[in-house]
Amino acid sequence: xxxxxxxxxxxxxxxxxxxxxxxxxxxxxxxxxxxxxxxxxxxxxxxxxxxxxxxxxxxxxxxxxxxxxxxxxxxxxxxxxxxxxxxxxxxxxxxxxxxxxxxxxxxxxxxxxxxxxxxxxxxxxxxxxxxxxxxxxxxxxxxxxxxxxxxxxxxxxxxxxxxxxxxxxxxxxxxxxxxxxxxxxxxxxxxxxxxxxxxxxxxxxxxxxxxxxxxxxxxxxxxxxxxxxxxxxxxxxxxxxxxxxxxxxxxxxxxxxxxxxxxxxxxxxxxxxxxxxxxxxxxxxxxxxxxxxxxxxxxxxxxxxxxxxxxxxxxxxxxxxxxxxxxxxxxxxxxxxxxxxxxxxxxxxxxxxxxxxxxxxxxxxxxxxxxxxxxxxxxxxx
Amino acid sequence: xxxxxxxxxxxxxxxxxxxxxxxxxxxxxxxxxxxxxxxxxxxxx
Numbered sequence: 001x002x003x004x005x006x007x008x009x010x011x012x013x014x015x016x017x018x019x020x021x022x023x024x025x026x027x028x029x030x031x032x033x034x035x036x037x038x039x040x041x042x043x044x045x046x047x048x049x050x051x052x053x054x055x056x057x058x059x060x061x062x063x064x065x066x067x068x069x070x071x072x073x074x075x076x077x078x079x080x081x082x083x084x085x086x087x088x089x090x091x092x093x094x095x096x097x098x099x100x101x102x103x104x105x106x107x108x109x110x111x112x113x114x115x116x117x118x119x120x121x122x123x124x125x126x127x128x129x130x131x132x133x134x135x136x137x138x139x140x141x142x143x144x145x146x147x148x149x150x151x152x153x154x155x156x157x158x159x160x161x162x163x164x165x166x167x168x169x170x171x172x173x174x175x176x177x178x179x180x181x182x183x184x185x186x187x188x189x190x191x192x193x194x195x196x197x198x199x200x201x202x203x204x205x206x207x208x209x210x211x212x213x214x215x216x217x218x219x220x221x222x223x224x225x226x227x228x229x230x231x232x233x234x235x236x237x238x239x240x241x242x243x244x245x246x247x248x249x250x251x252x253x254x255x256x257x258x259x260x261x262x263x264x265x266x267x268x269x270x271x272x273x274x275x276x277x278x279x280x281x282x283x284x285x286x287x288x289x290x291x292x293x294x295x296x297x298x299x300x301x302x303x304x305x306x307x308x309x310x311x312x313x314x315x316x317x318x319x320x321x322x323x324x325x326x327x328x329x330x331x332x333x334x335x336x337x338x339x340x341x342x343x344x345x346x347x348x349x350x351x352x353x354x355x356x357x358x359x360x361x362x363x364x365x366x367x368x369x370x371x372x373x374x375x376x377x378x379x380x381x382x
Numbered sequence: 383x384x385x386x387x388x389x390x391x392x393x394x395x396x397x398x399x400x401x402x403x404x405x406x407x408x409x410x411x412x413x414x415x416x417x418x419x420x421x422x423x424x425x426x427x
Contacts (some may be wrong), residue, residue, distance in 0.1 A: 038401050052388075091393075097397060103411075103416065104411055105410040105415075106407035107411040107415070108408060109399070109411070110405070110407055110408035110411070111401070111404060111405060111408060113404055114400050114401045114404040114405070117397070118397060120396075120397075121393045121396050121397045122393075124389060124392055124393075124396075125389040125390075125392075125393060127391075127425075128388065128389045129385075129386040134385065134388050137389075138392070203415075204420035205415065205420060206418045206419060206420040206421070207420040208417075209411075209414045209415055209418045211412070212414050212418070213411065216407075216410050216414065217407055220398045220403075220406060220407060220410060221403060221407070224399070224403050225399070225403065263396065289391075295420075327412075338415035359404070362404070363400065363404055364405055366400055366403050366407075367396065367400040368395075370395075370396055370400050370403060371392065371396045372397060373399075374392060374395045374396050375392075375393070377395075378388075378391065380383075380388075
């Protein structure tokens with residue numbers, strides 16, 4: 001009987017023994033705590049970082065079976081990540097939440113949304129130069145889309161082993177936009193440029209235009225880049241529901257209940273991919289560094305394009321709005337407004353920046369869609 | 383396909399394609415704005 005009791009007690013201590021065997025699990029539990037700290041104390045994308053951090057802790061507890069074939073997180077992973085369903089459901093919510101009015105009032109700001117995607121392709125080149133396989137490099141580059149669901153969609157499809165690192169990089173750096181962007185904006189612009197006052201965007205947009213926008217974008221984008229149609233189609237479906245005004249129950253469900261539930265499941269499953277043995281590698285650190293670079297390059301290219309627009313319009317455009325051409329909506333637009341007002345109290349850049357920011361939202365999805373279709377065209381993916 | 387060819391193709395076709403698609407979208411949006419302008423609210427009699 002004593003033996004049975006000792007064996008029983010041994011079963012309770014085996015987890016501690018396993019912790020000692022593989023130090024990487026302990027490190028990852030600490031990483032989970034850091035993510036929780038960033039989310040809870042520093043308010044960095046808490047909706048994502050809290051479930052990601054907790055998922056990371058859950059999966060790294062020795063003998064944890066949450067990601068075994070019958071594990072509950074594995075079931076969520078198979079249902080929502082393998083099928084690419086979670087990011088797409090989130091996109092319906094994003095579409096339902098986003099007002100594309102500012103970009104419709106000034107369609108030229110769409111181009112700033114394009115400039116803000118340069119980071120994707122430059123980072124892809126860097127990743128290739130560092131020896132990453134081609135599809136891994138694509139997934140690393142997509143961090144530069146500054147758009148969590150897009151990064152998850154592409155990575156889960158073509159480099160699922162990088163999902164944890166890419167997602168954490170995408171969401172962490174996105175939340176750091178208010179810290180990362182201002183120094184780059186100041187570095188690349190002159191005081192005179194930063195002080196430019198832009199005319200207010202007073203042009204109203206009709207309801208018909210707002211409703212046709214998602215339909216036209218879906219059809220045009222879908223014909224040119226069909227591989228990205230799920231991304232483009234879901235965000236535009238959400239926006240059509242919002243603008244039509246006739247399905248308010250569906251719109252509210254998309255932006256609240258569905259988005260919230262899926263965000264929880266998405267965060268938990270991503271966190272659960274961060275197993276110590278797979279995550280603690282030099283490769284992960286390089287991915288985190290490249291992701292950081294990608295988002296900085298987006299800002300650099302956006303501001304440089306803003307400068308170009310400023311020259312082309314004879315100084316009517318404040319180049320700072322170029323920094324808003326990324327997908328971090330509406331955070332990047334607020335950063336631009338704050339920075340502009342700092343240099344000129346009369347400057348009110350928010351609506352212009354919102355246009356660029358909405359363009360960046362579409363731009364990131366279009367960039368991913370184009371990228372996938374180019375890959376299909378080259379025969380690299382099917 | 384070598385990494386250099388792949389990377390340059392992605393840069394040229396990917397970034398070029400993104401710019402072209404967004405430019406086309408901006409043209410279509412500008413056209414829609416002209417075709418369906420916001421009508422001023424009718425004045426009450």
